[in-house]
Every structure is written in structure tokens, then in C-alpha cells.
Amino acid sequence: MPPTASRLLLIGLVVLALAAPWLAPAYRTQISFLWVMIIFALTWDILGGQMGYNSFGNVVFFGVGMYGCAVIQRDTGLDYYPALCLGMTAGAALAVTLAAVLGSGLLGLRGHYFAIATLGLGFAAGEFASGWDFIGAGSGMVTPLYPGEVGDRESFFYFLLLALTVVTFFVLRRLYSGRFGLAINAIRDDEDKAEAMGIRTTLYKTTAWCVSAFFLGVTGAAVGNLIGFIDPRDVAFAGPTFGVWMVLMAILGGKGTLWGPVLGATVFHITQELFWTYLLGWQRVALGLVILAIVLFFPLGILGWARERWPERFGHAVEERPATGEGAS
Amino acid sequence: MKPILEVERVRKTFGGVVANNDITLEVPEGKIVGLIGPNGSGKTTLFNSIVGYHVIDGGSVRFDGREISELRVPRIARRGLLRTFQQTRIYGKMTCLENMLISVPQRDQTWLSILRKPPAADESKAEDLLEFVGLYAKRRLLAGELSFGQQKLLEFGMALMNEPRMLLLDEPTAGINPTLINGLMHRLRRVNEELAITLFVIEHNMSVIMSLAEYIYCLAHGELLAQGRPDEIQADQRVIDAYLGAH
Amino acid sequence: MSNLLIGAVFALAAYGMALVWGVMNVVNICQGEFVMLGGYTAYFLFKAGVHPLVGIPVAAVLLFVFGWLLYRAVIFRVVDKDLFISILATFGLSILLQQLANQLFGADVRTADAGFRTLFFFDNMVTVSVVKIVAFGAALLVGAILMLFLKKSRLGQAIRATAQNARAARIMGIDTGRVYATTYALNAAICGAAGALVAMTWLIHPYLGLPYTVRSFMIVILAGLGNVAAVLAAGLGLGAAENFAGFILGAEYQSAFVFALLVAILLWRRFWLDRTRGYLK
Numbered sequence: 143m144p145p146t147a148s149r150l151l152l153i154g155l156v157v158l159a160l161a162a163p164w165l166a167p168a169y170r171t172q173i174s175f176l177w178v179m180i181i182f183a184l185t186w187d188i189l190g191g192q193m194g195y196n197s198f199g200n201v202v203f204f205g206v207g208m209y210g211c212a213v214i215q216r217d218t219g220l221d222y223y224p225a226l227c228l229g230m231t232a233g234a235a236l237a238v239t240l241a242a243v244l245g246s247g248l249l250g251l252r253g254h255y256f257a258i259a260t261l262g263l264g265f266a267a268g269e270f271a272s273g274w275d276f277i278g279a280g281s282g283m284v285t286p287l288y289p290g291e292v293g294d295r296e297s298f299f300y301f302l303l304l305a306l307t308v309v310t311f312f313v314l315r316r317l318y319s320g321r322f323g324l325a326i327n328a329i330r331d332d333e334d335k336a337e338a339m340g341i342r343t344t345l346y347k348t349t350a351w352c353v354s355a356f357f358l359g360v361t362g363a364a365v366g367n368l369i370g371f372i373d374p375r376d377v378a379f380a381g382p383t384f385g386v387w388m389v390l391m392a393i394l395g396g397k398g399t400l401w402g403p404v405l406g407a408t409v410f411h412i413t414q415e416l417f418w419t420y421l422l423g424w425q426r427v428a429l430g431l432v433i434l435a436i437v438l439f440f441p442l443g444i445l446g447w448a449r450e451r452w453p454e455r456f457g458h459a460v461e462e463r464p465a466t467g468e469g470a471s
Numbered sequence: 472m473k474p475i476l477e478v479e480r481v482r483k484t485f486g487g488v489v490a491n492n493d494i495t496l497e498v499p500e501g502k503i504v505g506l507i508g509p510n511g512s513g514k515t516t517l518f519n520s521i522v523g524y525h526v527i528d529g530g531s532v533r534f535d536g537r538e539i540s541e542l543r544v545p546r547i548a549r550r551g552l553l554r555t556f557q558q559t560r561i562y563g564k565m566t567c568l569e570n571m572l573i574s575v576p577q578r579d580q581t582w583l584s585i586l587r588k589p590p591a592a593d594e595s596k597a598e599d600l601l602e603f604v605g606l607y608a609k610r611r612l613l614a615g616e617l618s619f620g621q622q623k624l625l626e627f628g629m630a631l632m633n634e635p636r637m638l639l640l641d642e643p644t645a646g647i648n649p650t651l652i653n654g655l656m657h658r659l660r661r662v663n664e665e666l667a668i669t670l671f672v673i674e675h676n677m678s679v680i681m682s683l684a685e686y687i688y689c690l691a692h693g694e695l696l697a698q699g700r701p702d703e704i705q706a707d708q709r710v711i712d713a714y715l716g717a718h
Numbered sequence: 719m720s721n722l723l724i725g726a727v728f729a730l731a732a733y734g735m736a737l738v739w740g741v742m743n744v745v746n747i748c749q750g751e752f753v754m755l756g757g758y759t760a761y762f763l764f765k766a767g768v769h770p771l772v773g774i775p776v777a778a779v780l781l782f783v784f785g786w787l788l789y790r791a792v793i794f795r796v797v798d799k800d801l802f803i804s805i806l807a808t809f810g811l812s813i814l815l816q817q818l819a820n821q822l823f824g825a826d827v828r829t830a831d832a833g834f835r836t837l838f839f840f841d842n843m844v845t846v847s848v849v850k851i852v853a854f855g856a857a858l859l860v861g862a863i864l865m866l867f868l869k870k871s872r873l874g875q876a877i878r879a880t881a882q883n884a885r886a887a888r889i890m891g892i893d894t895g896r897v898y899a900t901t902y903a904l905n906a907a908i909c910g911a912a913g914a915l916v917a918m919t920w921l922i923h924p925y926l927g928l929p930y931t932v933r934s935f936m937i938v939i940l941a942g943l944g945n946v947a948a949v950l951a952a953g954l955g956l957g958a959a960e961n962f963a964g965f966i967l968g969a970e971y972q973s974a975f976v977f978a979l980l981v982a983i984l985l986w987r988r989f990w991l992d993r994t995r996g997y998l999k
Contacts, residue, residue: 196802247985250992254745254801258935259984265932266977273970280970320588321580324565324573331562338522338556339633340548340577346585386809393806398564427821430814437807438795453613458566460608 159304163297170296172415174368177303179391179411181310181361183403185354186388188314191397192323193350194330195249199260200358201385202267205378206240207233207359208366209271212283215367222289230363237359238352245348252333261381268379283372299368306364310357315400317353326350330398386433387414394436396445405444475500475637475669476521476552481530481540483513483520490516492693493530498637503663503670505684507677507704509714513693514673515557518639522554523547535636549578551636557645557673559622563615567606567625570614571597574629597632604628604658620647624655631662637669638662644676652676656683681705689713723850723919724961726857729953730912731930732937733861733946734905740943741881741901742797744804748812749934750927752906755815756781756913757922758823764830770918773830774856777914778907785906789899797898812927819924830917853915860911864904865946877901929976936980939987 163170182204189195211229218225248259272280288295317323325346328336336343366372376383387410395406413432417425442450449456474497483491490513498504508514520527523544532540534552542550562570572589601607604624609617614625623646630638643659644652656679662668674680680687681701689697689704691713697704704710731749738746759780760773768776792811796804868874880887880897888894912930916922937956941948959979964972 247988248981250988251984254805255984255988257802257805258745259981262932262977262980262984265928266974266981269974269977270971273968273974317586321573321585324569324589325585327565327569328562328573331564332560335556335560335562336573337544338548338554338560339574339629340545340553341573342545342577342580342585345582349582349585382813386806389806424817424821426817427814430810430812430817433810433813434792434807437803437810438792441799441803458612458616460612 156308163300170300171368172411174296174300174303176408176411177300177307178361178365179387179407180307180404181303181357182384182388183391183395183407184307184310184314185357187392187397187399187403188326188350188354190389191392191399191402192318192330193326193347194333195347196254196257196389197260197351198257198381198385198389199263199267200354200388201264201379201381203237203241203355203358204362204365204384205267205271205374205380207237207362208372208378209233209277209283209362210236210359211363212285212366212372213277215286216283222286225286226363226367230360233363234356234359237355237362241351241355242348245351246344249344249347249351264379264381264385268375268381271374271379277374278372280374282374282377283366285367285370285372288367295368299364302364303361303368306357306361311400311404313353313357318400322346322349327398390433390436393443394440396443396447396449399443399445399449402443402445409444473500474498475535476671477531477533478517478521479531479533481517481520481532482528483516483525484528489693491520491527494690494693494695495530496688496695496698498669498671499686500669501663501667502686503659503672503684505680505687505701506671506673506690507675507680507687507710508690508696512690512713514690515641516693517690518554518641518673522552522639545577548633548635549576551578551634552639553630553633553635553637554639555626555630555641555643557641559619559626559646561614561617561622561625561629563613565614566611567601567614567617568594568597568610570625570629571601571610571632574632576634600628600631603631605654620651623647627655627658631666631668635668637671640670640672642673642675644674644679652679659683723854723857723957725954725957726854726950727912727915728930728933728937728956729950730857730860730915731909732934732941732953733864733949734908735931735934736938736941736943736949737877737901737908738905739938741877742793742898743801744793744797744902745801745808745935746902746905747805747808747931748815748927749905749909750930750932751812751815751819752781752785752909752927753913753916753930754819754922754924754927755784756910757917757926758819758913759910760914760917761828761830761922764917770830770914771852771856773917774860774911774914777910778860781910781913782903782907784910785903786899788906789902793902794895794898812931816924816927823924825924827921827923828917829921847919849919853919857912857915860908861946861950864908873897873900929973932976932980936976936983939980939983 162173166173186197186200189197210233211226214229214232215225218228220228244263248256251259271277277283288298290298325336325341328341329343329346333343362378366378369377372378391406391410392403393406394410395404396402414429417428421428440447453459476498478494478496481491481494494517506514506517519525521532523539523542523546527540530540531538534547534550539547539550539552562573572593575589575593598607598610601610604627606621606625606628609621614622617625623643627643644655647655659670660683663670672680672684684701687699687701687704688695689710696713697707697710699707731753735746735749738744756777759777760770763773763776764770788811792807796807868878876887876892876897877900879890879892880894884894887897913922916926933956937949937952941952960972960976963975967975
């Protein structure tokens with residue numbers, strides 16, 4: 143895509159997103175969750191797509207951010223907005239710290255062992271939260287009431303999550319275009335080679351997970367307040383739903399690309415909402431079928447398929463040096 | 472001239488199999504030294520022992536006068552001792568240019584600099600080196616789509632991008648089209664002379680190693696069998712027997 | 719006593735998982751759902767008047783057929799793919815099966831109580847229900863039959879040959895597609911039998927699968943692929959450790975403990991291997 147067209151598309155999408163609450167007020171919350179889904183897919187793809195470490199446990203950072211924020215809001219006694227700000231910061235800090243600690247151990251696991259360990263991590267967090275009385279155990283936590291008119295809360299969090307999505311997208315775009323992106327791609331393609339070239343793989347891997355955890359932590363804090371109620375297994379540490387959806391959305395759109403997760407999340411979220419509306423009761427059966435179909439028939443994803451089909455469009459073409467260079471052979 | 476690499480009584484066993492037994496050798500700075508031996512004589516194992524790929528069971532490895540046998544692969548690489556792989560290894564899903572850009576020296580990189588964009592100087596250096604190995608036109612292609620020989624050249628270019636002081640090359644001419652071998656040898660010599668990179672080369676192609684190296688070590692059955700100048704090695708009856716016996 | 723039985727049922731499921739993993743290089747996440755389906759088979763047979771002990775072989779046979787069909791429909795597509803693909807695909811299957819069971823059988827908790835007695839020893843200090851002893855014996859019997867089959871029968875030998883080197887086996891004229899289908903079906907059958915045991919000793923419900931999958935996985939990681947004695951020992955040990963943890967930490971943390979233990983085991987293996995600069999692969 144030429145740069146100007148890409149920029150126009152981006153601006154158009156942002157304008158559309160800003161106008162959406164007035165265009166389709168009835169779907170405000172659903173679209174808010176679309177932003178959440180896009181953040182899920184984008185942050186999963188940092189490790190899963192760009193670095194080759196398939197994590198089923200990223201939802202832990204989401205949940206930790208959510209609980210961290212809710213505890214601050216409950217216990218500091220501040221007004222709503224200061225408490226929310228502090229809570230989001232604390233939630234993010236907690237998530238990043240956790241990622242740094244866990245990462246130093248878990249990121250030394252390779253291949254499917256990492257996937258399974260993170261799967262275990264996700265479930266352990268959910269079970270642990272359901273047992274811990276300080277955060278409400280199995281009955282969960284309720285976040286403070288939003289101080290405003292009915293409907294204001296939805297608008298506030300709509301724009302907050304939209305802003306988060308945009309920031310996530312641009313931060314990742316910036317990171318992927320620099321050394322960081324190159325290094326984690328190198329780790330994905332051949333970690334032994336990357337080590338043999340002297341790359342500080344552990345530093346890069348841990349940083350990548352921390353970036354992922356940061357955005358998930360902030361998002362978790364916001365989502366806890368949007369929903370208003372935190373259930374340990376179904377909202378915060380929802381491994382079998384959110385945790386797996388992240389993976390699926392990124393794969394569906396094309397993992398290892400910037401736009402793939404955005405595209406995948408959009409398609410998946412709309413499909414999911416349609417299931418919910420038209421297949422009541424059977425929506426989760428349909429979900430299982432969708433997972434199978436994506437994995438079996440679309441392992442490359444939409445953008446991955448397009449890149450396979452038209453490599454030149456993605457810049458992979460033979461290109462001679464314009465000036466007559468001195469060939470060494 | 473003082474040796475840049477000193478390997479002293481290095482021993483490595485896998486289970487009961489002795490892959491390297493009491494191997495002692497040294498590589499003088501700025502030279503090209505060869506390592507030959509029949510298949511299974513422990514050449515690649517010795518390379519792996521030197522660059523820290525596995526723990527050695529005994530002996531010492533010194534690079535530039537400092538002990539490195541306790542260090543791991545990335546740290547040794549950052550000190551300027553780099554290796555290429557027999558089964559060529561490149562980053563297949565990245566373009567050739569990206570392969571080069573990420574191969575810059577990692578010595579002075581800090582946590583902040585990894586978040587930065589690669590400077591323009593890196594890019595022009597990468598393009599020059601790609602031109603040097605003859606891959607400039609393919610720089611926007613995915614490295615995994617190159618032929619085996621081209622991947623080998625790319626790996627060589629990546630190693631140069633890393634500005635090592637010494638390069639361990641594991642069979643640089645294996646799998647390369649015979650008509651291109653002379654060009655590759657020419658490049659190896661230029662790298663040695665112009666960039667002052669010491670080369671330590673495993674090679675099966677006798678005519679290549681005899682004309683390239685100034686000094687040659689020969690391994691057989693995990694032990695050092697012979698050493699000397701190429702003409703001495705060529706005349707050494709033990710070396711001839713080892714090769715004939717192995718085939 | 720009860721721990722021992724739990725361990726034996728885990729060991730059965732784990733052995734099936736190790737079989738599929740070792741032979742086909744597929745990590746079967748829907749392992750627990752096979753146990754659940756086996757349990758429902760035994761339950762419905764029991765409702766129809768069949769004794770639960772008879773339900774065990776019937777569940778095994780039905781699940782064998784089910785596993786075979788599943789292989790031919792889905793699993794054959796992921797055999798030669800990346801392990802991550804097989805994990806995701808079988809995870810999808812797991813959601814599908816558990817939700818289908820929920821829709822068709824309802825979310826109620828059920829049991830096939832065969833009416834065995836409970837024995838009391840030492841003035842009621844120790845109580846042992848006969849059903850658990852019977853089930854433990856049955857679990858061991860299923861394991862023994864399986865081992866004999868793999869060791870002695872031609873098909874068993876073909877399975878072991880394929881596990882060692884699929885390409886060589888193919889060149890030697892072994893129909894690896896059939897071997898894979900049989901292996902997968904066999905695994906389903908083992909889980910089915912285990913499920914029937916669960917139905918007659920405890921309770922079954924559509925969502926019981928996941929713990930069995932996770933525990934199977936832990937046992938396999940601990941014991942390695944293909945070592946039957948180690949699988950049994952790890953299964954029994956895990957059963958005991960879990961009950962002990964439930965006792966010490968409180969029942970609400972028992973599941974958390976299991977999952978945390980999984981992570982801990984993997985980390986321990988990783989740091990152990992790291993000393994020799996090796997990787998868990």
C-alpha cells in the first residue's frame with residue numbers, strides 16, 4: 143500500500159471510530175469491546191506473531207491490571223477520577239512487574255512448553271483469585287459507581303479504550319520498525335542463530351512481554367470499570383474465552399503483521415456478536431467450530447494469505463541498484 | 472604474532488563417546504587457519520566448544536588472552552568471536568536487508584538503544600556488504616526464499632556486519648556452486664586482509680583449504696592428528712591414511 | 719486410599735496422552751473431554767440397567783470408534799503441522815465437545831452409583847469404599863491390557879515403530895495413516911474407560927475435562943514419553959500431592975495448586991537443563 147493511501151485509511155478509520163457513538167449509539171458498548179479485542183490481538187501478537195512465543199497466559203496481565211486498579215479504587219478513598227488514574231497506573235505497574243518476573247523464568251522455555259506453561263499460568267491465576275478473600279474470592283469485586291449521568295460512563299470508557307487502542311497501535315508500529323522489531327523477528331525465525339550473533343535474547347524477550355503486559359494491564363483496569371463487576375474466572379482471568387480469543391484473532395487476521403490482529407479482531411468480534419444474537423445457547427458450540435475452522439483452514443490468516451499470494455505488494459521483489467555499482471563477484 | 476585464540480587440552484564427551492580429546496591448538500591474530508578431518512572427527516564439536524554452545528568437560532579456551540570457556544554463546548559473540556553454521560542459519564521470514572540490519576554489533580547496545588530505529592549508517596553499510604557478497608538485488612526478498620548457496624553468502628554477510636575480530640566458518644564452500652567457489656575464496660581473503668578478521672575455517676574441499684590457509688590442523692577420532700603448513704599436511708602419511716580409512 | 723485411585727485414573731489418561739504425543743507429535747488438549755464422554759456413556763448405560771463394570775468396556779469401544787472418526791475428520795490435518803497448531807485445534811475440539819455435552823446432556827452433576835458397600839477398619843478410623851478398590855483394580859487391568867497390546871501385537875509393534883521414526887516406518891511398508899488413526903482411537907478408548915471409572919466412583923458433568931487434561935500433561939512432563947512405570951508413579955504421586963495440598967492450603971486453593979505445580983515443574987526442568995545449556999524440547 144502506498145504511504146499516502148495508508149495514512150488516509152488510518153485517518154478515515156480514526157474519524158469513523160470517533161463518530162461511532164453518535165452514528166450507532168445502541169452499539170456503543172459492543173464497539174468498546176471491539177477496541178478491547180483489538181488490543182488483545184495486538185498485544186498477543188507481540189510475542190505470538192512477531193517473536194514466535196505462543197502465549198495462552200497473557201490474560202493474566204489483563205486480570206492483574208483489573209484487580210490492581212479495583213483494589214486501589216476500593217482502598218485509597220480518593221475521588222473517582224484520581225483513584226481511577228492511580229489505579230490504572232498501579233494496575234499497569236503490577237502487570238509489568240509480573241511480566242518481568244515471570245518472563246525471566248518462563249521465556250527460557252521453548253516452543254510448546256512455553257504455550258503449556260502459560261496456559262497453566264492463566265488457570266492458576268483464575269483459581270487463585272477465586273480463593274483469595276482480599277479480592278473478594280469467588281464472588282468477585284464491584285468497581286465504584288461512575289459519577290455522572292446514565293450513559294456517560296459508557297461514553298467515557300468508549301473514548302478511553304479507543305485512545306488506548308490508538309496508542310497501542312502506534313507504539314507497536316514504532317517498536318516494530320526499529321531494532322526491537324528486527325530482534326524479536328530474529329528470535330522468532332531462529333533463536334539459536336540470534337544468540338550466536340550476540341543478541342541479548344533474554345532482554346528482548348522480557349521487554350516484549352513487559353510491553354504486552356503494560357497495555358493489557360491498563361486495558362484490564364479500564365474494562366473492570368466499564369463492566370462494573372469483576373468475576374475472577376469469567377472476566378478477569380478468562381483463559382478459555384479472552385485468553386484463547388487473543389490467539390485466534392491474531393491468527394485469523396495474520397500473525398506477525400501489524401494490521402492482521404486489527405483485522406482479525408474486527409472480523410472475529412462481529413462474528414461473535416452475531417453468534418450471540420442469533421444462536422442463543424449454541425453460541426459456544428459455534429465458537430468451538432470457528433476455532434477449528436480457523437486453525438485448520440486459515441493457519442496463515444487473512445494478511446498472511448494475501449502476502450503469500452502477492453509478495454510484490456508487500457515489497458518482496460528483486461530490485462537492482464540504480465547506479466552502476468561495482469559487483470564484487 | 473600473538474595468538475588470538477588458544478585452545479588448551481579441551482575435552483568433550485557425549486555420554487560415553489569422546490568427541491574431543493585433549494585438543495590443543497592456537498590461531499594467530501590476523502591469519503587464516505584451517506581445520507580438517509574426516510566426517511565425525513569432532514570438528515564441529517570443537518567449534519561448538521569454542522563458542523560456548525555446550526559446557527566442555529575439561530581444558531580451557533582463551534580468546535584474546537581471556538578465558539571464555541565459562542561464558543555462553545551471546546557473551547562470547549559480543550566479544551568478537553563469531554561462528555557460522557554448517558547447516559546455514561538465517562532468519563527465513565525476514566528480508567535480506569533486515570537480516571543484515573539486526574546483525575549489527577551488539578556490544579554497546581543498551582536497553583534504550585534497542586527501542587530506537589536503526590541509524591541510516593547501518594543501512595548503507597548493510598547495502599554495501601550485500602553488494603560485496605553479491606546479494607544486493609535480492610535485498611528485499613525474504614531470506615528463506617533464497618537458494619542454499621545464496622543463504623550461505625547472506626550468512627557470511629551477516630557475520631561481517633557484526634564486525635567480529637575472529638570468524639569461525641563451518642564449511643563455507645559446502646553446497647555452493649563450484650563456479651562460485653573462486654569468488655568466495657577471493658572474498659574470504661579480502662575480508663582477512665582488508666577488514667583484518669582472523670579466520671578459522673572447517674573445510675572438506677582440500678584444494679580450497681590448501682590454497683586459503685596458512686596453517687592447518689587435522690583431527691581424527693576426536694584427537695589432534697597432525698598440524699603444519701599446507702604442504703606439510705599434504706605430505707603427511709597419517710592424514711592421508713585417516714582420510715582413506717574413513718571412506 | 720482415595721488418592722491412590724485418583725492417581726490411577728490420572729495415570730490412565732496420561733498414558734494415552736503420552737501415546738498420542740510420542741507417536742503422532744500431537745498434544746491432545748481434548749483428553750479430558752474423552753474422559754467426560756466415557757463417563758456419560760457409562761452413566762446412560764447404567765440408567766438403562768447395565769452394571770457400571772460392564773459399562774467400562776462398552777465405553778472404551780464406543781470411544782474407540784469416536785476417536786477413529788475424529789482422526790479421520792480432523793486430527794489427520796494437524797499431525798504433520800506445528801505442535802502449536804495441534805494444541806489450538808484440539809483446544810477447539812475440547813470447547814466443542816464440552817459445549818455439545820452441555821447442550822445435549824445438561825449441566826447437572828450425575829453419577830452411576832453401583833451400590834458397592836463401604837468397609838470400615840480399626841473402629842471406623844479407616845473407611846474404604848469397595849467401589850474405589852474395584853475401580854483401582856480395573857484401572858490397573860486396562861493399563862496392563864494396553865501394555866500387552868503394544869508389546870505383543872503386530873499393530874502395537876507398528877505403533878512403536880512409527881513412534882521411533884515415522885519415515886522409516888513408512889518406507890518399511892507400514893501404513894502410518896492407519897497407525898495414527900489407531901493410536902488416536904486407542905487413546906480415546908483408554909480415556910473412555912477412565913471416564914467410566916470416574917462415573918461409577920465420583921460425579922460427572924460436562925466441564926470435568928480440563929483438570930484431566932492438565933494433570934495428564936503434568937504427568938507426561940514429569941515421567942517422559944513411553945515409560946509406563948514412571949507414568950503410574952507420577953500419577954499416584956500427583957494424586958497424593960494434590961490431596962495433601964488441598965488439606966494444607968484449603969480446598970479453595972487445590973486447583974490453583976495444581977496449575978501452579980504445572981508451571982513450577984516446567985520451570986524446574988528448564989533451570990535444570992539450563993545448567994548444561996540445554997533446552998526443554
